[in-house]
Amino acid sequence: MDPIICTVDVVLLTLQDDALKVALLKREREPYQGVAALPGGYIHVESDADTHDAAMRMLRDKAGIVPPYLEQLASFSGPARDPRGWSISIAYYALVPSALISQQHVLLADVDSTLQLPFDHKSILDAAVQRLRSKSQYSSLPCYLAGETFTLPQLQKVYEVLMGEPLNKVSFRRKMDEMDMLEAIEGKMMASGAHRPAQVYRLKAAYRKRLQLLERGL
Amino acid sequence: MDPIICTVDVVLLTLQDDALKVALLKREREPYQGVAALPGGYIHVESDADTHDAAMRMLRDKAGIVPPYLEQLASFSGPARDPRGWSISIAYYALVPSALISQQHVLLADVDSTLQLPFDHKSILDAAVQRLRSKSQYSSLPCYLAGETFTLPQLQKVYEVLMGEPLNKVSFRRKMDEMDMLEAIEGKMMASGAHRPAQVYRLKAAYRKRLQLLERGL
DNA sequence: CCAATAGTGTCTCTGAGACATTATCCC
DNA sequence: GGGATAATGTCTCAGAGACACTATTGG
Numbered sequence: 001m002d003p004i005i006c007t008v009d010v011v012l013l014t015l016q017d018d019a020l021k022v023a024l025l026k027r028e029r030e031p032y033q034g035v036a037a038l039p040g041g042y043i044h045v046e047s048d049a050d051t052h053d054a055a056m057r058m059l060r061d062k063a064g065i066v067p068p069y070l071e072q073l074a075s076f077s078g079p080a081r082d083p084r085g086w087s088i089s090i091a092y093y094a095l096v097p098s099a100l101i102s103q104q105h106v107l108l109a110d111v112d113s114t115l116q117l118p119f120d121h122k123s124i125l126d127a128a129v130q131r132l133r134s135k136s137q138y139s140s141l142p143c144y145l146a147g148e149t150f151t152l153p154q155l156q157k158v159y160e161v162l163m164g165e166p167l168n169k170v171s172f173r174r175k176m177d178e179m180d181m182l183e184a185i186e187g188k189m190m191a192s193g194a195h196r197p198a199q200v201y202r203l204k205a206a207y208r209k210r211l212q213l214l215e216r217g218l
Numbered sequence: 219m220d221p222i223i224c225t226v227d228v229v230l231l232t233l234q235d236d237a238l239k240v241a242l243l244k245r246e247r248e249p250y251q252g253v254a255a256l257p258g259g260y261i262h263v264e265s266d267a268d269t270h271d272a273a274m275r276m277l278r279d280k281a282g283i284v285p286p287y288l289e290q291l292a293s294f295s296g297p298a299r300d301p302r303g304w305s306i307s308i309a310y311y312a313l314v315p316s317a318l319i320s321q322q323h324v325l326l327a328d329v330d331s332t333l334q335l336p337f338d339h340k341s342i343l344d345a346a347v348q349r350l351r352s353k354s355q356y357s358s359l360p361c362y363l364a365g366e367t368f369t370l371p372q373l374q375k376v377y378e379v380l381m382g383e384p385l386n387k388v389s390f391r392r393k394m395d396e397m398d399m400l401e402a403i404e405g406k407m408m409a410s411g412a413h414r415p416a417q418v419y420r421l422k423a424a425y426r427k428r429l430q431l432l433e434r435g436l
Numbered sequence: 437c438c439a440a441t442a443g444t445g446t447c448t449c450t451g452a453g454a455c456a457t458t459a460t461c462c463c
Numbered sequence: 464g465g466g467a468t469a470a471t472g473t474c475t476c477a478g479a480g481a482c483a484c485t486a487t488t489g490g
Contacts, residue, residue: 002263003221045220045304050296075293075308078268086263090293168453194462195468216434386480412489413441
């Protein structure tokens, strides 16, 4: 029985200029050497505790990033997706604030542009974006794109970019309040022009490693 | 590099006696020969088009079932989950009306009982049940457990078993109406005692292979 | 006619959005 | 003070649940 090629690929997503971007790396080896692709590679049986661990390793080694959020997306398989033979890729997606990304290492591309990617990486990317947008509707997932501290108007903008539509300010604040996962940083305000500064918030410690779900969507 | 053991496992779920059950098979080979486990096996590189195809093959060959619904759940990996070595299992879950299951072939166990299962099959089962219950809140997924035709009271009961709580009859019917995916079978009623018989419905053709999602949960 | 369940009409209350008002900054 | 955005109060309308009532069967 031919061995199956087992790899892990990571869709690293961030927000830049009010748009959702994916981090791509030029491939160091064949196949598709030099082509921009999702960070990925072989599983290391000797050192990886599981595929999640392998995904963390790839982000650390190839992009220098320890993501605040990393979740398994799905696996992609078949004889044709990799020219080397029958393969399985366990795909993950990671969310990071853009401040964590050094653009020396990676290339950021708009997820909605008509990207050409090798293998079935376009399908993987599309699945990741769909998952993120879907979960954004009823969870605190977008907070991982917003950085450690943020104002409510900034967070609302993050949600709006992900959902692709403007949100009602009063309702948005009611929902954030209902989720009860943010804490105001006493006395810390953020000014951005000739107007009232906004209160700065952060995730409560209990929610920094865990999603908060909403009953009825955002 | 040691090859990675690649398998597919399927969580086959059905309703019986108003309870959610999982289909188990006695394992034919080592490891855990003779122990009840999730249907599963090696991927066949020569004949399987992908892991979904492999899952279908296992249900067909081992349980004689062609499921109306089969979805990838997640993959499970690591050095310890299989005594043979570092392994990956791509897990799927399938929904079938209990009428399709011949109990000669399989064993049905209550998913909420404290089952002992080999490998990490208990984790896989738990993940499948959680996914099913979660999706039941806002989709037509439970219809695949109800059989080809059913009455609204029957379908409501299916939803109630999955959600673990009684539902409001008026709201439930409003939602089913709003989803617009059922069609009454003209003149066909189902009587079940000394009372008014219920209208029999089926899924509209367009929804037999595709889920219908709700904006605001059921 | 009675018991039992199917199916529907309608009231109420919660909650989301729209709108308006106040607060607080820089110029 | 004026302009801009932050933050909050409040009105309205839609939708979900509660309740009640009608419909239709077997006994």
